[in-house]
Amino acid sequence: MTDLNFALAQSALERQPFSEPLGAELISFDAHGVELRLPIQDKHKQQHGFVHGGVLAYLADNALTFAGGSALGSAVVTSGFTINYLRPGQGTALLAKARVVHAGKTQAVCQCEVFVLGAAGEAPKLCAVAQGTIAAIDVPKSA
Amino acid sequence: MTDLNFALAQSALERQPFSEPLGAELISFDAHGVELRLPIQDKHKQQHGFVHGGVLAYLADNALTFAGGSALGSAVVTSGFTINYLRPGQGTALLAKARVVHAGKTQAVCQCEVFVLGAAGEAPKLCAVAQGTIAAIDVPKSA
Amino acid sequence: MTDLNFALAQSALERQPFSEPLGAELISFDAHGVELRLPIQDKHKQQHGFVHGGVLAYLADNALTFAGGSALGSAVVTSGFTINYLRPGQGTALLAKARVVHAGKTQAVCQCEVFVLGAAGEAPKLCAVAQGTIAAIDVPKSA
Amino acid sequence: MTDLNFALAQSALERQPFSEPLGAELISFDAHGVELRLPIQDKHKQQHGFVHGGVLAYLADNALTFAGGSALGSAVVTSGFTINYLRPGQGTALLAKARVVHAGKTQAVCQCEVFVLGAAGEAPKLCAVAQGTIAAIDVPKSA
Numbered sequence: 332m333t334d335l336n337f338a339l340a341q342s343a344l345e346r347q348p349f350s351e352p353l354g355a356e357l358i359s360f361d362a363h364g365v366e367l368r369l370p371i372q373d374k375h376k377q378q379h380g381f382v383h384g385g386v387l388a389y390l391a392d393n394a395l396t397f398a399g400g401s402a403l404g405s406a407v408v409t410s411g412f413t414i415n416y417l418r419p420g421q422g423t424a425l426l427a428k429a430r431v432v433h434a435g436k437t438q439a440v441c442q443c444e445v446f447v448l449g450a451a452g453e454a455p456k457l458c459a460v461a462q463g464t465i466a467a468i469d470v471p472k473s474a
Numbered sequence: 475m476t477d478l479n480f481a482l483a484q485s486a487l488e489r490q491p492f493s494e495p496l497g498a499e500l501i502s503f504d505a506h507g508v509e510l511r512l513p514i515q516d517k518h519k520q521q522h523g524f525v526h527g528g529v530l531a532y533l534a535d536n537a538l539t540f541a542g543g544s545a546l547g548s549a550v551v552t553s554g555f556t557i558n559y560l561r562p563g564q565g566t567a568l569l570a571k572a573r574v575v576h577a578g579k580t581q582a583v584c585q586c587e588v589f590v591l592g593a594a595g596e597a598p599k600l601c602a603v604a605q606g607t608i609a610a611i612d613v614p615k616s617a
Numbered sequence: 618m619t620d621l622n623f624a625l626a627q628s629a630l631e632r633q634p635f636s637e638p639l640g641a642e643l644i645s646f647d648a649h650g651v652e653l654r655l656p657i658q659d660k661h662k663q664q665h666g667f668v669h670g671g672v673l674a675y676l677a678d679n680a681l682t683f684a685g686g687s688a689l690g691s692a693v694v695t696s697g698f699t700i701n702y703l704r705p706g707q708g709t710a711l712l713a714k715a716r717v718v719h720a721g722k723t724q725a726v727c728q729c730e731v732f733v734l735g736a737a738g739e740a741p742k743l744c745a746v747a748q749g750t751i752a753a754i755d756v757p758k759s760a
Numbered sequence: 761m762t763d764l765n766f767a768l769a770q771s772a773l774e775r776q777p778f779s780e781p782l783g784a785e786l787i788s789f790d791a792h793g794v795e796l797r798l799p800i801q802d803k804h805k806q807q808h809g810f811v812h813g814g815v816l817a818y819l820a821d822n823a824l825t826f827a828g829g830s831a832l833g834s835a836v837v838t839s840g841f842t843i844n845y846l847r848p849g850q851g852t853a854l855l856a857k858a859r860v861v862h863a864g865k866t867q868a869v870c871q872c873e874v875f876v877l878g879a880a881g882e883a884p885k886l887c888a889v890a891q892g893t894i895a896a897i898d899v900p901k902s903a
Binding site: 417432433440464 | 701718726728743746
């Protein structure tokens with residue numbers, strides 16, 4: 332169905348100069364969806380000590396794109412997405428879970444839940460939900 | 475109308491640990507809207523050499539939030555937003571222009587255009603549009 | 618938690634002059650969410666013979682609002698929502714299922730799936746997904 | 761650029777079984793954008809006497825689609841859109857103004873403002889803003 336697997340997706344993530352220093356890690360990538368994890372550090376925060384909305388948006392964008400790629404292949408771009416923030420991002424790590432809701436030949440609609448993880452034993456808390464559209468792009472075979 | 479002015483908004487931006495290393499600069503903050511500029515560096519890119527969608531989303535989120543703050547005051551959070559990517563982010567800098575479309579007492583709807591700037595003399599190109607909702611939050615007076 | 622139950626929600630739906638002639642019916646309204654059904658008629662269509670996107674948007678908007686009401690009470694308005702259309706609406710009826718993703722005191726974020734039902738024995742097909750924000754409004758006690 | 765003009769767009773609108781009884785009228789259709797007008801009637805309302813959100817969503821959806829058609833031609837579908845409601849729809853008519861923000865070969869991003877018109881001499885009030893994506897579809901030449 333697609334040329335993407337866990338190893339290739341992980342390699343794509345590692346080759347994103349923006350993702351590497353942020354610390355995003357690919358946790359899973361299969362037919363059930365995509366999980367990206369981001370251990371929360373001070374550098375991810377805004378002036379009130381919570382995770383910056385931009386970090387949540389970044390993580391959702393990336394998880395949606397990889398989910399789209401799981402259906403459409405590696406040559407995809409995110410056309411756009413909507414994110415709703417539910418609670419302040421405060422904890423030890425973020426976990427974004429994205430899945431394909433519907434995929435055609437050239438476009439996939441995906442949804443993503445971003446959880447914030449707390450101390451050991453604490454249940455993950457949903458802190459953002461996102462919905463977006465990923466499009467396949469034509470690339471030269473040599474690309 | 476609000477307790478926010480250019481100097482305070484600039485200070486808020488500088489106190490965002492996530493924004494500082496990214497290099498976002500407040501260019502204007504007044505009744506006409508908010509402008510944030512981000513000189514493009516390699517660290518902002520994804521694996522294909524374009525600005526990462528997460529950077530565009532971050533910049534739009536931040537510009538929308540500051541625009542909301544211009545109407546509602548400094549104690550605001552972004553409830554959510556929608557972003558559509560229009561073209562690859564490729565150039566020397568990003569410029570996000572956000573404005574208030576409608577503000578009530580506790581909520582403002584704002585829109586944002588993100589332009590990519592090229593070489594001197596080149597016209598800015600619109601590379602993303604966003605629309606979002608910013609909510610006033612209750613904070614203790616001492617906060 | 619809320620003053621809304623199935624009978625009151627059904628009554629609210631029946632008192633919507635826009636909903637009544639369209640034929641929307643409340644199927645369920647409980648802690649698990651809200652279901653609205655709309656038997657497809659010719660009057661719901663666009664020029665190509667499919668259900669008009671506006672009908673899908675109307676049904677999603679209404680289901681999201683009722684879901685928000687299940688958490689926040691009857692005095693709510695929909696602040697906004699996003700809808701993605703997945704496939705043409707073609708069949709015998711639409712079924713919108715909405716649920717609360719997160720509710721605070723004054724705002725709820727809800728998601729909705731709109732299915733199109735076909736001939737007996739056919740599996741329902743997902744034809745749109747929506748995500749929106751519902752806000753509680755202050756109303757005089759006598760309202 | 762496109763096979764659509766005012767007369768053809770008007771004809772398409774008239775051939776929408778859902779639009780005709782609602783009373784939507786095409787006011788303008790040119791390079792500057794699209795305007796749809798809807799005289800408010802009781803049948804457009806919800807239980808509180810305001811225009812139903814579904815009517816605003818329908819009108820925005822339709823205006824966005826026609827705007828997309830002005831760039832991409834008559835064979836288009838709306839992929840999805842986001843709408844924010846700003847104030848209750850109360851007045852004599854709705855006026856939706858949509859324009860193309862960016863168009864590629866197969867996709868256009870459009871924005872729409874929905875105004876509510878009041879008594880003669882009153883300024884139109886912005887009551888909703890929407891942003892959406894319209895996609896060109898392949899149709900057989902004979903279609």
